[in-house]
């Protein structure tokens with residue numbers, strides 16, 4: 001059974017709705033899912049190594065910035081070797097702003113710089129996710145599951 005961490009920062013609940021859609025999908029696929037929020041639960045970078053995959057959700061703050069509660073993660077993630085580890089980054093932003101969902105790109109770039117295996121799509125919803133966005137969240141979680149399955153098949157060869 002794959003162990004997946006879903007950790008997110010959500011101030012008004014939009015990113016949380018995206019996380020919930022992914023968690024529902026992953027649980028239905030029999031993943032062991034641990035859900036955390038950056039505000040209350042974030043512990044240590046070493047913890048990342050306990051999971052087969054990590055999904056990171058973040059809303060975006062002024063001028064495309066990361067919310068302060070994600071900053072420690074952003075700084076400290078380099079303390080562990082995450083090369084080759086599977087991640088996905090998602091979140092809600094507001095396309096009214098010049099830099100739509102900028103925090104999602106900042107986090108995904110950071111993980112890629114550290115040679116993590118990041119899902120190519122950076123999943124962004126415009127404000128509250130609608131039905132179509134929720135489907136995109138499920139598809140995003142499916143892509144993660146597919147990658148986990150291929151990795152476990154390769155391990156068995």
Ligand SMILES: Cc1cc2nc3c(=O)[nH]c(=O)nc-3n(C[C@H](O)[C@H](O)[C@H](O)COP(=O)(O)O)c2cc1C
Nearest residue numbers: 010011012013014015059060061063064093094101
């Ligand atoms: C002061 C402020 C600044 C914001 N700046 C941006 C921004 O630069 N880019 C963006 O995409 N969204 C921006 N947003 C919009 C939020 O990211 C958006 O409302 C999002 O849905 C919040 O997600 P949450 O419900 O998960 O907290 C800003 C919101 C606030 C309140």
